[in-house]
Amino acid sequence: MKCRICDNFFYSETSFEDIFRFPSICEKCSLKYTINHYEETLPISNGTVTSHYIYNDIRMNAKQKDELKSNLESIWIKMIEKHDNKAIYLFMDDYLYETFESWFPFLKPFNNIHFMSLLRYDFDGFMNFF
Ligand SMILES: [Zn+2]
Numbered sequence: 001m002k003c004r005i006c007d008n009f010f011y012s013e014t015s016f017e018d019i020f021r022f023p024s025i026c027e028k029c030s031l032k033y034t035i036n037h038y039e040e041t042l043p044i045s046n047g048t049v050t051s052h053y054i055y056n057d058i059r060m061n062a063k064q065k066d067e068l069k070s071n072l073e074s075i076w077i078k079m080i081e082k083h084d085n086k087a088i089y090l091f092m093d094d095y096l097y098e099t100f101e102s103w104f105p106f107l108k109p110f111n112n113i114h115f116m117s118l119l120r121y122d123f124d125g126f127m128n129f130f
Pocket of ligand 1: 003004005006007008025026027028029030
């Protein structure tokens with residue numbers, strides 16, 4: 001089989017349990033891309049900005065990000081459990097990060113801002129906006 005993430009071919013033992021359900025990700029990628037939940041909170045003048053992300057210190061190409069984006073569901077479920085009526089929850093990606101300056105002023109009325117993403121985005125450079 002061919003791994004959806006690294007495009008390498010891999011062999012997988014089949015049993016009666018998974019005879020019609022083939023693995024789509026190799027064992028190496030399964031270990032490398034284990035879902036973790038990282039959280040960083042920055043204080044701002046009227047509240048906090050919290051960044052939630054799954055993978056730390058991993059570089060990914062667009063195809064790998066696309067294959068793994070369904071893992072964002074785990075963060076979304078945690079956000080639903082924590083639900084705060086006064087907060088705003090946004091998915092962050094490369095495009096939103098690059099255009100941050102143009103749309104961030106619209107978030108200023110919110111006291112608590114939560115960004116959810118696959119990878120860690122550095123907000124230190126944007127501290128003058130908060
Ligand atoms: Zn792989």
